Amino acid sequence: MIAYLFPGQGAQAKGMGVGLFDEFQELVAKADAILGYSIKKLCLEDPANQLGQTDFTQPALFVVNALSYLNKLKETGRKPDYVAGHSLGEYNALFAAEAFDFETGLKLVKKRGELMVKATGGGMAAVIGLNEEVFREVIEKNNLREIDVANFNSPSQIVISGPKDMIEQAQPIFEDAGATNYVILNVSGAFHSRYLEDARQRFEAYASQFEFSKLKIPVISNIYARPYRQQDVRSTLINQIVSPVKWSESIRYLMGKNVTQFIQVGPGKVITGLVNAIQRDAEPLIVREDEERSEQVQEVKSKNSISGQRFTAESLGHSEFKKYYGLKYAYLMGSMYKGISSKEMVVKAGKAGMMGFFGAGGVKIGALEEAIKYIQQELNQGEAYGMNLIHVPDHLEIENNIVDLYIKYGVRTIEASAFMSITPSLVRYRLKGLKRNEKGIVTPQNRIIAKVSRPEVVEAFLSPAPQNIVNKLLEENRISRDEARMAMEIPMVDDLCVEADSGGHTDHAVAYVLVPLMLKMRDEALLKYKYNKSIRVGAAGGIGTPQAAAAAFILGADFIMTGSINQCTVEAGTSDDVKDLLQQLNIQDTDYAPAGDMFEMGAKIQVMKKGVFFPARANKLYDLYRNYNSIDEIDSGTKKYIEEKYFKKSIEQVYEDIKAYYPAEIIEKAERIPKRKMALIFRWYFTYSTRLAMNGDKHSKVDYQVHCGPALGAFNQWVKGTVFENWKNRHVDEIGQKIMVETAEYLNERYKALTIM
Structure with a gap:
């Protein structure tokens, strides 16, 4: 034979x-x-x-x-x-x-x-000299659950597969157990494994x-x-x-x-x-x-069979992602501007083995500095935390000032949001402190998780820093020559978070469309640039129930990020009146409105609709902006209505407030360009409506601007009849744990049902 x-x-x-x-x-x-x-x-x-x-x-x-x-x-x-x-x-x-x-x-x-x-980021090794029984004992005894067997080549040669760092860390463990040789294989991925x-x-x-x-x-x-x-x-x-x-x-x-x-x-x-x-x-x-x-x-x-392979809250998500940031759960809490994602929220998340991002957008530099000090004082045992860096198209110096602050205080992880392209401040943060490790691999000191919803933005973040920006920063002595040289060896991000159907800035995106596309783009970028580290892709927006979180993980998300549901909690930095309104929302109670910070561009945000007039009024202002070239072209009746119902003061008084706030060069430009002046006046309403909501002005509830997605409505329905129905019992860490635990249980039930069918 x-x-x-x-x-x-x-x-x-x-x-x-x-x-x-x-x-x-x-x-x-x-x-x-x-x-x-x-x-x-x-x-x-x-x-x-x-x-x-x-x-x-x-x-x-x-x-x-x-x-x-x-x-x-x-x-x-x-x-x-x-x-x-x-x-x-x-x-x-x-x-x-x-x-x-x-x-x-x-x-x-x-x-x-x-x-x-x-399939990058994985590794393999041949373990020689141990029989299968001893090999399995070593795996079990040392809790090497992230390692799979790839090949049973012979009675004394077993090849293992898993995350690259785990393969390297396992070498002394197997050698101590009696392996005569441990050969790390020259492969790019963890072949023949779950990865x-x-x-x-x-x-x-x-x-x-x-x-x-x-x-x-x-x-x-x-x-x-x-x-x-x-x-x-x-x-x-x-x-x-x-x-x-x-x-x-x-x-x-x-x-x-x-x-x-x-x-x-x-x-x-x-x-x-x-x-x-x-x-x-x-x-x-x-x-x-x-x-x-x-x-x-x-x-x-x-x-x-599901026996022995049950999902747990801790097992969900990408193990490398959790290890990289020091997390127990692959669960992040996204930033909400003006400190709505408060310092207390960030601390709660960090102490629970999650990661929260402070909502730095619109926060004055002094208050931002105090928030950093508070978070670093409270999270002093290596717990994870992050700060937001939001794109400010009209005030790039704001981005620069915030980056200066983050570098000064050693903030190692930021969430980059609303970016339409790569800016010098973002590049400077990324490149500062670059170094090579003992293997010659460039390792960034500063980590960026970018929230994205458009392919062209994803492509920019997956690429190395733009050479023209690197050259300019070098000329200005804002980065070193070594940092400039190493810039081409790393992408602009460590990780991406796909933002779909979210509160705040959104492109009306759908997770089922976005996540697979972004994963494909990530894979293509890793192949093109041959980076030494994988880039994880997470999902945000629409996640307010275990079923939604499960869908994100099944789509291939390496982590999830929640937002809207955290705004209706004890820790959220907004008024009790807003939280009372948010607690009543259902999934149909949000709408789209212009984004105040990107008003002229036509960017949209998703906001609370129930009980307020803000979405209708904000859209009316944008329609006027599109149809007229100056405030003077608008008929007197419309202007009077806006003054009385929207602004609660005259247009002239609004403009005086604007002149007191903006730098002289912006006012000078507005005086020369009437449409620009009109935009500044209308944008004042967005600042005003946000302030009303955060202060809980009971006399102006109809003008509250509250960024929120339908995920909160789904969450409200999910927790109805439980202790979490009242926002005063909602704490971000407990909510996060509840979602992760019940997501794992839901996946176990669905997996079991599918295998029986």
Whole structure:
């Protein structure tokens, strides 16, 4: 009995396939057409050093393995009794079994490589010298839950997969347990692990277009170490991406089937070496046919069983994200301007293992400084916190002053919001303190989480700092020459937060559309710039219930950020009157209005509608601005109505207030440009309406401007009849924990229901 075995990634070598390309010129031409480059030149010459890159390695190995198999058939005239392949090599085993033709196999492998190369931030290591029983004890005893087994290569060689830092940290643990060697592999991702779930899903969608033929030779599956079942060819091949390669058991199974000749077909001798080790150290595995069927059914059930794999509040989200910021939960509280996201809110979040951002927008510099001091004094044990930096198009010096303050006080994490492009102040904050670690990797001292809703803004944040801004900052001696040099090696952000259907500034965005797109853009940027660290993508907006949070995580969000629901809490820095109104909202009680700080641009904010006239009045002012070129063109009746109902003072008095507030150059411009003057007068109403709300002016409730999204309405309905129905019992940390705990429970219930269906 003969088995042909095909090697996988790691067997590639320059010069492989020599003599085969000329022998099978027709297939080589088809390969070139599918791949868009010369496969012969890649394998024999590798002129651009691409052979070691996953998206090139996998097609190259498939082609060489396939041609080697066809050549073997020509030489021997006999097909093998069984075929198997290690990881990528399994595609060649299926090709040999005629599950698909050469072109189909290459297309599948090409897509597989493209998807797997995008899975950055992970790592793998070979643990040598421990048997499986001891290995599992080490995993359990040391709580290494973030590490998965990728390959059971032989009785004494197990390959692990997981976050890169965890793979590095695990080395002394396994060595202390008796491992004779621990080899960190030169790979870009955590292959054959849960961390490739996104790749698995995308590959599943791609593979759905292909049909698979009846297998002519038994193919031993990596997942089950048993022969493929015809009806499961597609699903087994798809799930192989996230499942361990049971190579040792596969060979033992073949030994139990009386296979005596194991022949490696393809480059290298890795497979031959592993087979020799398995034959030397392990016994044949004898399995009857009825037992095989039972085992496969049980394994499928086990794989889909929720037991031992329950979600918890702490397990939700990206582990690297939580570790990077020192968080217990992948849960952030976004900033709300003028200190509505108060210093008390930030402290509550930090002490609960979450992270809150102080709402610095519109806060005077002195008050902002005091808030920083308070937060740093209260969170003095390394708890996470952040400060907001909001884009101020008309007053870039405000951004600069705030950045000066953040640098002065060592504020290490900011939330960048409402940015439409990268500004010098943002670049200066990002580059200040850049250094190289012991491995030569550029590490930022200052971290940025950007709230985004537009693709062009996402692209700007995913890119390195604009060179023209870097050059200007260098000329002005605002950054060092070393910082300028290192700027090109890191993106402008550490992480992105997709903002959809939120309170405040919004683009009417929908999370179901935005999150997948931003994830794709992130993956493309990592591939393009080859950054040394992954960029996580979170979701904000519309999150007020466990079901909404669950949807965000299922979409692929690495963390969630809440906003509107925190405004109706004890810690929120607004008036009790506003909180009383917010507590009554349902999901339909918000509306869109112009953004006061971006009035002329037509930017929109989402605000409370129930019980107030602000949205209607704000939109009326914007309509007047669009239709008239100056305040003087507006008819006297309309102006009088605005003065009496909106402003509660004359337009002249409003303008006097403006002149007392704005710098002389802005007033001078307004005097020259009547439409600009009109805009300043109308913008006064937005400042006024915010002040009324925050002060709780009972005589002017109809003019309250309160940024809020429908998430609060959903939250109010969710907690109705509970202690949280009254805002006076709502604390941001307790709300956050409740959402995360019940999100985990909801996911467990849904997962269980889906596996039973």
